[in-house]
Amino acid sequence: MKTSFMAKPGTPLKLLAAAVILLSLYFFWPGTPLTVPVAEGVTAGQTAAILRQRGVILSATWFKLLVKVTGTGKRIMPGEYSLRSHMSAEEALWRLTHSVYISSVKVVLPEGWRMEQVAERLEANGITQAAPFLKLAREQNLEGYLFPSTYQLEKKMPPQEVINLLKSEFDKQVRPLFSKGFAQGLDERKTMVIASIVEREAVDETERPLIAAVYINRFRRRIPLEADPTTQYALGYWKKGLTYKDLKVKSPYNTYVVGGLPPGPICSPGINSVTAALAPANFDALYFVADRKGKHIFNASFKEHLKAKRSVEQQAAKESGQ
Numbered sequence: 001m002k003t004s005f006m007a008k009p010g011t012p013l014k015l016l017a018a019a020v021i022l023l024s025l026y027f028f029w030p031g032t033p034l035t036v037p038v039a040e041g042v043t044a045g046q047t048a049a050i051l052r053q054r055g056v057i058l059s060a061t062w063f064k065l066l067v068k069v070t071g072t073g074k075r076i077m078p079g080e081y082s083l084r085s086h087m088s089a090e091e092a093l094w095r096l097t098h099s100v101y102i103s104s105v106k107v108v109l110p111e112g113w114r115m116e117q118v119a120e121r122l123e124a125n126g127i128t129q130a131a132p133f134l135k136l137a138r139e140q141n142l143e144g145y146l147f148p149s150t151y152q153l154e155k156k157m158p159p160q161e162v163i164n165l166l167k168s169e170f171d172k173q174v175r176p177l178f179s180k181g182f183a184q185g186l187d188e189r190k191t192m193v194i195a196s197i198v199e200r201e202a203v204d205e206t207e208r209p210l211i212a213a214v215y216i217n218r219f220r221r222r223i224p225l226e227a228d229p230t231t232q233y234a235l236g237y238w239k240k241g242l243t244y245k246d247l248k249v250k251s252p253y254n255t256y257v258v259g260g261l262p263p264g265p266i267c268s269p270g271i272n273s274v275t276a277a278l279a280p281a282n283f284d285a286l287y288f289v290a291d292r293k294g295k296h297i298f299n300a301s302f303k304e305h306l307k308a309k310r311s312v313e314q315q316a317a318k319e320s321g322q
Contacts, residue, residue, distance in 0.1 A: 032084060032085040033082070033083075033084050034054060034055070034056060034082075034083050034084055034085055035080060035081070035082060035083075036050065036051065036054055036056060036080070036081050036083050037079075037080045037081075038050065038076065038077075038078050038079060038080075038081065038096065039078055040078040040161075040164055040165060040168060041078075041168065042076075042078070043073070044064060044067040044073040044076060045060075045064055047063075047076055047096065048060035048061075048063040048064045048067070051063060051083075051092055054083075054085075055085045055086070056083050056084070056085060056086075056087050056092055057087060057088075057089045057092050058086070058089075059089065062089045063089040063092065063093065066089055066090065066093050067093065070093070072093065072097045074172055075096075075097040076096045076097055077096075077151070077152060077165075078165065079104065079152070079153075079154060080154065081095060081096060083095060104152045104153060104154055104155075105125050105126065105127060105152070105153055105154075105155060106150065106151070106152055107121060107122065107125050107127060107150070107151050107152075107153050108121075108150050108151075109121065109146070109147075109148045109149060109150075109151065109166075109268070110148055111148040111199055111267075111268065111269060111270035111273070112148070112199045112200055112267045112268070112269070112270075113148065113267055113268055114143065114233065114238075114266065114267050114268075115134060115137045115138070115142065115143050115146060115268075116130075116134065118133075118137075118146055118166075118268070119131075119133045119134045119137070122153075122162060125153075125155075126155045126156065127153045127154070127155060127156075127157055127162060128156070128157050128158065128159045128161075128162050129159065132159045133159040133162060133163065136159050136160055136163055137163060140163070141264065142163065142167070143196075143264050143265050143266070143267070143268075144192045144193075144195075144196050144264065144265025144266075144267065144268055144269065145166075145167060145170050145192070145265075145268070146163070146166040146167070146170070146268050147166050147167075147169040147170035147173055147174065147268065148268045148269075148270055149169055149173075151165070151166075151169075153165070173271060174271065174274055177271075177274060177275065177278060178191075178278075180278065181278075182278060183216055183277065183278060183279070183280055184220075185216070185219070185220050186216070186277070189264070190219075190261055191274070191277045191278060192264075192265045192269070192274070192277075193261045193262055193264060193265050193266075194212055194215055194216060194219075194261070194277040195212070195265070195269035195273040195274040195276065195277040196229075196265035196266045196267045196268070196269045196273070197211075197215055197225070197227050197229055197230065197266060198211050198212050198215070198269065198273040198276050198277060199267055199268075199269035199270060199273040200229035200232075200238075200266065200267055201227065201228075201229060202273065202276075203290075203294045203295070204294055204295050204296075205272065207295060207296055208272055208273055208275075208276035209276045209279065209280050209281040210280075210281045210283070210285070210288070210296070210298055211276070211288065211296070212273075212276040212277045212280040212281070213280035213281040213282070213283055213285060214285050214286060214287065214288055214298065215227065216277075216280050217284060217285065217286055218286055219260065219261060221286070222259060222260075223286065224255055224256065224258075224259050225255035225260075225261070226255055226256050227255050228242055229266055229267075230253050230254055230255040230256075230262050230266055231246055231247055231249065231253075231254045231255070231256055232266075233253050233262070233266040233267075234249050234251035234253040234254040235249060253266065283298075283300075284300045285298040285299060285300050286299070286300055286301075286302075286305075287299045287300075287301075287302065287304075287305035288305075289305065289308050289309045289312055290312070291312055292312060292315070292316055297312070
């Protein structure tokens with residue numbers, strides 16, 4: 001006689017219901033509200049330990065595995081977070097990587113801005129006062145090293161704390177690029193100077209390595225850079241339509257009157273401009289002129305450069321006369 005084992009009617013539904021309940025408890029357990037600070041420079045592993053110690057998550061190991069799988073370690077920003085006890089590791093990671101701060105403000109610091117512009121925007125958003133921020137940034141010679149990005153910042157932060165945050169982002173995003181070495185004749189500081197000029201000159205993304213090559217070629221041959229953005233920086237603002245008088249302004253940053261590179265970067269360059277300065281195009285151009293269509297015409301000889309310049313001017317005159 002055979003004995004048959006059969007599941008009771010409704011067993012699959014009960015199992016499904018139990019699974020739904022367990023998942024609901026895992027993801028939506030109400031918990032106790034907690035304020036959890038994540039300090040600057042803390043690693044994903046240390047963050048996991050903090051969350052476990054505070055009772056936010058059940059497993060630091062699972063949190064670290066999620067970070068590794070999603071590649072979101074660098075997106076965890078320092079700040080004070082509004083969390084709760086017994087959260088799922090998935091939700092906790094989402095909140096930390098989407099900058100759900102207490103009293104936080106989204107601040108965009110564009111590529112190509114000088115530190116005065118950065119200071120003004122920070123103050124306008126209530127993050128920190130412009131004057132003490134600028135004073136510290138200048139004392140620490142940080143033009144070019146305040147990384148341009150979108151930040152989620154707390155209001156009324158100490159200026160040095162904001163500076164540390166921007167520098168930290170530079171160290172994460174840019175400094176690893178230096179490990180491959182620099183273009184011939186350049187070091188880190190010179191590379192950042194070239195990158196900052198490229199950032200202000202380039203319009204078309206594909207031309208960044210070409211523009212970098214022109215300035216590096218001129219630097220190597222000891223030809224004055226004659227870069228308009230350096231004159232604008234010397235004037236104290238990004239003036240459009242420079243005059244011949246402007247080009248004669250006395251300043252170590254004005255490459256129309258001094259040889260070599262400026263003493264430092266003239267703005268905060270983005271990743272693409274730094275990459276261009278590290279790996280410039282392999283060609284011998286020494287000149288370029290804007291073609292009024294968002295690109296430039298590059299030439300190795302001054303004679304050809306003058307031809308290109310006249311051609312652009314004639315085309316502009318023709319268009320304005322139509």
